[in-house]
Amino acid sequence: MARFPFPLLVCDIGGTNMRFSHVERPGEAPLAVESLATAAWPGLAEAAVHVIRRHGFDIRSFVACGAGPVAGKGLHLTNAAWAIDGPALADRLGLQQGLLLNDFEALAFTLPTIEPDEVRPIGRYAALPGTRIVLGPGTGLGVAALTASAGGYLVVPGEAGHIDFGPQTPEEAAFWPHIDPGLGRVSAEWLLSGPGLARLHRARLAAAGLVPDALDAAAIAAQAGADRNSAAAATLRLFWRLVARFAGDMALTFLARGGVTLAGGVLPKITDFLDEAVFRAIFEAKAPMQPLLQAMPVRILMEEHAVARGMAAIAANPDAYSIDYAARCWR
C-alpha cells in the first residue's frame, strides 16, 4: 500500500487557474498558498518549483488533479497544452511520493469531507445511502461518481461532459441552429461550461435577430448583475435550466441516491439567477422516473478549496480509498 510522507503539496490545476495548498502533517487542514494563471506557466513542474522556492517548503509528496483523462502516472490536460509525467515531476522536485487525479475524480473523493457551510442546497438536502455524484461547469464540464466498496471509497470517472446534448423546448429549438457548430456536434460541455455560457448567449442573441456580442462568461454575469431584465440575465436563467436537465440525466445514469453535488467555477458565481423550484422541477422531469429523482437531493459546492482537503485526505489515509496505487503512484 502506498504511503505519502508529509509535508504535502496539493494542486488543483484548472484550465484557467492552478490552486496550490500546503499540508504540514497528516490530518491538518490544507493551507491555500498560491493561485497561478495556468496559461502563464510552461508546465506543472515550473509552477510547483516557483511555489516551493517562494515559500521555502520542504515537500515530500505531491498530489495534483486536473481536467483530463489520467493514464496511470500521467495526466493530459484537456484545456491546456500540458502533459504531466508524474515520475519525471518526482525526480525534478526530489519527491518521495506523488499521485495524479482527474479533477472530478478528486472532487468525488472529496464528497465525504464536505462541511454544511461549504454548500448551498437546492431544496431540502437529505441524502440516502448510495452512489453520490459530482458534476459541474468550469472551463469544461466534469462528472464523476463515488461509491463505497470493500476496498474503500471508489470513484467511477467518466467523460460525460462530451455526450450529445439537444433542444427540448420550443425556446431551445428556436436558437439551437444558431449555436456555433464547433466540431460538428453540440455536446453538453459545448454549452454547459464557462465558454459554453458565452456560446449560449451568442446563439440566443442571433436567434432574436440581434448582433451577437463577444462577451465572455464573466462579462455576461456582470451585465446580468447590472440589469436583471437584460438578455444576459435571461441567458443565465436558461443556463441553470440546462444544468438542471443535465444533472437529472447524470443522476439517473448513476442512480445517485446518495445525492448530487454541483461543483466547478461557474455556478457559485451565478446563484443570483437560480430559481430553486424551477431547478428541482426540471431535474425531476424524467418521466417515468420522477419518483426516483424526487428522492435525490442536490446542492452546490460553494467553496473552491474543498478539493484540496479531499486530496490531502487521500494522502493522510490512503487505505480508505480504492485507488490502484501500484499503477498510479510515482514511486
Ligand SMILES: Nc1ncnc2c1ncn2[C@@H]1O[C@H](COP(=O)(O)OP(=O)(O)OP(=O)(O)O)[C@@H](O)[C@H]1O
Ligand atoms: N463571474 C463569472 N460568472 C460566470 N462564469 C465565470 C465568471 N468568472 C469566470 N467564469 C468562468 O468560469 C470558468 C472557470 O471556471 P473554474 O474556476 O472552474 O476554472 P478552472 O478550474 O480553471 O476550470 P477547469 O477545472 O474546468 O479547467 C471560465 O470558463 C470562466 O469563463
